[in-house]
């Protein structure tokens with residue numbers, strides 16, 4: 314597997330090995346799927362679109378519907394305006410979506426395709442029928458990551474659609490971040506539990522986790538309705554969950570429609586969920602029901618019950634920045650030691666400062682790095698091992714080579730099931746994530762226990 318990874322760490326500037334991220338349009342495509350009746354269109358070659366679709370299909374185990382502008386050699390040289398017009402004509406004629414969300418690729422960005430002009434020309438030529446929408450996001454993959462792509466497409470929803478009228482809707486906007494459909498569902502359930510009316514966008518629940526009915530649905534019942542997206546401009550406030558995924562859209566909405574916003578961490582773990590609930594209380598003037606206090610109490614109970622197995626366990630956390638930040642705080646609250654905290658997304662000092670602040674009292678010498686890769690993480694582990702890996706599937710090679718258990722968390726997970734159905738967000742999600750962590754550690758304890766310590770009760 315990775316036997317050749319050397320222990321000696323040398324500075325690398327131009328090369329990433331086993332990067333802990335993927336390309337921008339994947340995130341943009343996933344965000345676009347969170348609009349009801351929307352067909353994403355990848356503006357570039359068919360190969361890019363195939364990769365984006367197959368990556369999402371493998372993670373969610375659902376057929377991902379998306380179209381492509383299908384560049385040829387000619388469009389690669391002379392521009393893809395004609396291809397986009399043809400693509401929109403075909404898409405609206407054959408697939409009849411309510412909206413097409415176009416994301417660019419490395420190729421169309423490199424040749425400098427002017428998407429706003431192309432879309433305007435397509436509309437003027439009649440390629441876009443009356444009452445249908447086309448939005449776009451610039452998503453070059455040589456900058457950012459899939460996280461940036463999600464953020465850019467979510468921001469595009471605001472810049473193209475949000476509108477302020479004279480009639481406030483007395484709703485809260487919630488931007489849930491690049492999370493599983495199960496997490497969006499958990500956020501919606503918590504908000505409903507508190508009796509709050511909210512517009513959650515984008516909403517991939519009931520889109521990439523649809524039940525098997527025997528009928529093919531090109532546009533599943535989920536996704537934020539387009540009228541709701543337009544109505545976000547009339548909301549009381551916006552809660553953006555996840556600094557690196559949701560802030561851009563919330564700020565755009567504030568600037569465009571004067572909807573005040575607050576950026577919070579993803580509500581993964583106890584304290585991050587507490588802060589989310591607190592913000593909901595402040596913006597909606599509601600009192601949490603007893604059932605929510607009970608949910609919180611159950612999470613605290615699991616954390617307390619499992620202390621003895623969690624205490625001072627060394628963990629390597631890696632993946633998308635928003636998930637990693639909240640997970641790090643949760644691990645600390647559980648008594649664990651996140652000694653290596655890595656994201657592949659190039660989010661720089663802001664990420665590093667935030668994580669270091671979380672760790673300053675418990676693991677002040679932790680290695681925290683943005684724009685890093687799993688090769689570097691492996692080198693760190695070779696020098697000083699950890700008890701657990703917490704991150705996406707790509708860490709399984711490190712786990713196998715170093716004999717370290719891995720709890721799969723984040724994106725992508727292509728070799729296990731359940732992540733789209735069981736949330737890690739909110740109090741119940743915290744219980745699920747923690748029981749995964751505990752059970753993985755207990756499994757390892759049993760595996761390594763000599764006969765005299767192979768206990769029936771743990």
Ligand code: SF4
Nearest residue numbers: 336361364418419454
């Ligand atoms: S060429 Fe760029 S956009 Fe296309 S798959 Fe590769 S990284 Fe992604």
